[in-house]
Amino acid sequence: MASDTQRILARAAREVIPGQIVNLGIGLPTRLFHYLPDEMEVLVHSENGVLGCRPRRDGEAPDHDMIDSGGAYITTRPGASVFDSATSFAMIRRSRVDLTFMGAFEVDADGNLANWKIPGKFSPGIGGAMELAQKVRRLVVLCSHNDKHGNPKILARCRLPLTASGCVSRIITDKAVMDVTPAGLAVVDIAEGLDPADLRAATEAPLLIDESRMGRF
């Protein structure tokens, strides 16, 4: 399981282009923080009001006024700034954040995303996810391909309440990297050693697979 997570994160780190402004959603995407090298000129945005987050190094004392949106103590890199919540969300709504990574309960063939509410079971509120999903230029979903019972999370059509519709560009799971295209989900990379037929069987959404162009990861 740990190796699946590491493979997702290592593959996701290749999505980040030096010079970008990037937001990391709560949960698995937060851990991507540790896959971005210090010398890479990327500013990580956190919606509580900071642009230019850096993870705290071992032994570095926590600053009690300095957290990210997941509630972890952080520090900042050169070029960072801090601001209030209205400015932070203006940055998001004006699409000045280039790339965001988010987890998912469900994601579907049309790029719809559900990651905030399971009616009757889980409804702690949406936080900043809706604005991020709707307005950030490129949204990459990081999630396990199937839930803990083995049910597909990559669906033909989301059934849970949506975070935003048509917002997802790419999906990275332990089994595959898939792009949302007008023709449907196109497999870009498939996990090392996985048979395309087994990938289809683990996925509810129809998949476009061109084995001659598909990468391994």
Added chain:
Amino acid sequence: MTLLTEKVRDIEAAVAAIPEGATIMVGGFGSPGTPFALLDALLESGQGGLTLIKNDANEPGIGIGRLIEAGRVKRLITSHLGLNRTAIEAMNAGRLEVIFHPQGLLAEKIRCAGAGHGGFLTDIGQGTEIAEGRREIELDGRPWGIEPALHADVALVHAERADRYGNLIYRATASNFNPLMAMAAEQVIAQAYRLDAPGELPIDAIHTPCAFVSQVVQVDRATSEQGVRPHGL
């Protein structure tokens, strides 16, 4: 509005003037920027039936978490309760009414009240359940949802530094909702770690000009118990 020369209060007097059943904005995103000393004094002071407006519910046993656990909060207007299981339990048991807004809309509704506007137009949430029942108008050929401003009787805010006129400077990610709330409520009570004479704050570093602030209270630094906790995310 309070005269410039009469804003410095002791903490008990500042919170004693808050009426029963008041609507109160509370600064902070998680722990940073939460006015812990004012909230503890409010708990001590005894008012109930409160409506609180805060980004989150802090964590169990600290901040507004304590007021919710003591049954003083009737309604909470917020964006996320994920870090406070006792608030989620109170909500699920029907002891606490919770109204959720997406975080950026919550901030903007407060900012609008502070700017003296009645509301704003947005496309956030269109096509989702957030927009159900929201009034829409068409402008420049596009549909927009109407989001009314969010007002309050009182705002409790936390600043790093203040002067006795009520000019405020926030620090790092302890800014968050504080400067927005400091403009949006009828009475604004600010706590600060350091209280200076007028003229001692650099004038181009002041985030909230004193005109918006009603009362200033000097407080001790928050305890480590009031810091954020490991969440194993």
